[in-house]
Amino acid sequence: MGRGERPAPTGFDRALLDRRLTELGRRSIDAVARGLHWGYVTSVRNGTLGHPGAKMLPALAAFAEMEPRELFTVTDAELTVCHLRHFRGLSMQETAAAREWSYVAYKAFELGEPLPKRMSTSAAWSRTAKVFEVPEQRMRQAWEASHRAAAGAGVGVAG
Structure with missing residues (x-):
């Protein structure tokens, strides 16, 4: 990307x-x-x-x-954060604002980049899941799918 x-x-x-x-x-x-x-x-x-x-x-x-x-023809395991955002009809800016994150921080999250501690606490996962109106586990799975997709595409995702 x-x-x-x-x-x-x-x-x-x-x-x-x-x-x-x-x-x-x-x-x-x-x-x-x-x-x-x-x-x-x-x-x-x-x-x-x-x-x-x-x-x-x-x-x-x-x-x-x-x-x-x-x-969408992707499996549930392939659903990324980007998919979930599209399903809700939210722009990246709206989603960032809903989570009180900067646009850059949200974009990194959507790309599956490693998360800073403040974005990866249990409370943070719960709040993020509420924005997307999905269970917390679904949110984590979507981020993991985003991480895998980015790593597979060679998009500068570390670790």
Whole structure:
């Protein structure tokens, strides 16, 4: 990941989204009625956009009458912090603010970088899990998956 790049969730199933919207007979007028721009929906469906942005994923999933998690082909063990943030529709800045962390500290957390002590206490894990509305163990597993993914991609993650 280059400097300034944001983590992106892997495993978005564009074909599933396309099939589902086709099955439902969704049209541009339906998208507009739900507050979505049809051009955006089309760009996600045809692959011009690699995946929906965090702020749009919940709305797009609702438009397809699905849960955000259902649009990803990753196993539960492969779910990263980035996935969880996208499922909740939170920006990185919003998530950092909710945890009272700096943007840089949150980004390092999402990338699975080694955690400073203040971010890895039991209380910190519990507060972070609440932001993502998941059990504490799910939060820890997501960070571990983020760590593994970053290490596998050669993203400067130590240890």
